[in-house]
Amino acid sequence: VASRRSAPPVVTLLTDFGQRDVYAGVVKGAILRALPDAHVVDLSHGVRPQDVREAAFLLESAYRYFPPGTVHLVVVDPGVGSSRRIIAAEAGEWRFLGPDNGVLSCALEDALARERTPTARRPGRRALAERRGRVIEVLEEAVRRAQARALPAGAVESSTFHGRDRFAPLAAALAAGASLEELGRPAREIVRIALPEPRVSPGGVAGEVVYVDGFGNLVTNLRPEILPRGEMVFELAGATVAGLARAYVEREPGELVALVGSTGRIEIAARESSAAEKLRAGVGTAVLARAAGSQRSGT
């Protein structure tokens, strides 16, 4: 982690707290109590409630675009109040904090793989295991020390809002420069989430939708580098989308379009419209990529 002498330490928040409540604001308050010059940035509070997989996907897509030393805190935590562990990690230029339920795992694997080769996109499955020393489970005494700096007098730890009572104090400690060693002990195993992998089938490459964004764009798990060369056709939800466009405007408004999205994956969109609504498609919808000249599936 690079030194950050003059720059304020950055902490990002990725949660399922939504926009109605003060939960995210309170997490920021607790961080600022312990670390007044922290710069807390919202990644999103719009993760679907308890959707650990979605949070893992979003963190992986975002973490690299933040300054060296940034602490990425994820609080999507259906096991709050139970004995699930809190983990912290270092990978690449960044630090990570969250419950041990898989929310961090996709970003960690990506970041560890990129340490070796910056352009790597498909980390080896053993990357995390090899670097165990850089993932720790946080110990209770570290939580207590951090709470003493972050929480107001008389605060009682809740069993439902660890974002405020445990994660915010720890995030502030990490952002203030605490080492992983100060916070815990090496984690032997952590819970991992794997996004589904595409499969090569006789008819083409079979993938699926792994995320639907707020525009209704369907993000698939297909990457252009795993597809055969030449013109492609994409089939999903009964529709056929021909070719990879470079920009939405290459199609007519409302028309379906396939292009390489900002995470490097192929996305199916509808120009100035919602592909998700148009196709009634969502996470898990099957997508077949086949060469343009090949037979249609099912015919």
Next chain:
Amino acid sequence: VASRRSAPPVVTLLTDFGQRDVYAGVVKGAILRALPDAHVVDLSHGVRPQDVREAAFLLESAYRYFPPGTVHLVVVDPGVGSSRRIIAAEAGEWRFLGPDNGVLSCALEDALARERTPTARRPGRRALAERRGRVIEVLEEAVRRAQARALPAGAVESSTFHGRDRFAPLAAALAAGASLEELGRPAREIVRIALPEPRVSPGGVAGEVVYVDGFGNLVTNLRPEILPRGEMVFELAGATVAGLARAYVEREPGELVALVGSTGRIEIAARESSAAEKLRAGVGTAVLARAAGSQRSGT
């Protein structure tokens, strides 16, 4: 209020401005014009339109988790443009600013009560009255002085957006260190909002839902310390919830669960689901807490 030499002054915003408009952003801009190093934190802009009671509840639940010296600005203001006063106050380590419609009152009473005993949760009803000197009504000349620093040349004060035209300049003045004396004169009375109090009845303790959060959790006005000892049962909206859990995961997904929430009040939730939808319950729904062995109500 503690001195804040190196730390940027914090201002929080709690409004009903919603997410679509630029209103909250403009309030921040005006604060930054007057106080460029201010750190403005969103508490929430998702208060139901004109719901003063909800804002009062949310502020009370959040204010303590911010750094000493934080200025809490609340703009939920159905009387905007009328002769309703603007009030400012100091209590505990924090400062408060908002319309005199009750939005500040719950937090002020809580903070004043905690000045005497940090763990107090039920402030005496006379706390505010005793400390009148620390609640002021803002005078027009102070508004004018603050506006001169915060608003752009040629700005015309509106009668519909006091958040921008009056509250933001005043919040910047407070955060810059202005004393209450500089801004106004002691307020004799302020409008107060009281959350409904639970009543002890023959069948148990009768309370009600006072807030529904974005997860659909039903926050009641029952606190565990006012309930009889021993195993409890909670009845609401025709359902019965047995026992106080320590964590959501002690129940099955979708199952109702009662636990002590993050504000110290008993909440009825549905694990990984919405209790509000499941029970069609909302603010005002009656909740009866009774000893586990006692007779069901109405039988």
Next chain:
Amino acid sequence: VASRRSAPPVVTLLTDFGQRDVYAGVVKGAILRALPDAHVVDLSHGVRPQDVREAAFLLESAYRYFPPGTVHLVVVDPGVGSSRRIIAAEAGEWRFLGPDNGVLSCALEDALARERTPTARRPGRRALAERRGRVIEVLEEAVRRAQARALPAGAVESSTFHGRDRFAPLAAALAAGASLEELGRPAREIVRIALPEPRVSPGGVAGEVVYVDGFGNLVTNLRPEILPRGEMVFELAGATVAGLARAYVEREPGELVALVGSTGRIEIAARESSAAEKLRAGVGTAVLARAAGSQRSGT
């Protein structure tokens, strides 16, 4: 642009990214990578998808309330990935950055007109043309230089997320003090959006709704200074609203009310309710302002 020695440089974001995704957060991350002390403020991420006109309106209503030197970045960009240009501009005390699709044009015209007379509200139509030298089209080599400072190693420019890959780096460069000359060459013409102008008709002044805010308030293109003196009546969507109120509370809850809103335009609201829902009115709904004594339209 005033010097900003000690104050952190401010960048505002106005986008259609919504609240679910991490897009806005990632834009902030990229800005902070290049300019760690930047203060990034959300204007709104709730612009209707691809609604360039709405974004232009919102920016015009907001830009003046930010500190001198603020960089206003707008990313509402249906032409992303195409050959549409990126433009940057200086006007008044502020700087502007966005796609050349009209999103900046209303604010630029307003700011240039106000340079001559701070209270001017209706800029001459030739203001922009006269000041061409202060609107530039950004050149590719400037994008590359800015990207080198803002984007992580191995980042591949996407054709769908220029907010992250092109606008954020450029916003950081502008906020760090780059001159327009360093970023590009004078733009001969830029795309302009004009809000519809009211027309004087025999029966009164005919305007229309140009924006509906989150409260359901209907913002019209009528300004009080273009209306005849004396008591007015407003007709829209089959309803008649008498008189200009100074505050919502001058009407009963739910009742329609006309008043001068925070942008200086006449707004039709329903006290503590939504006029848009009540009248089933929206952007484009015709509004007729006539003298109170005059004949009703259509009778």
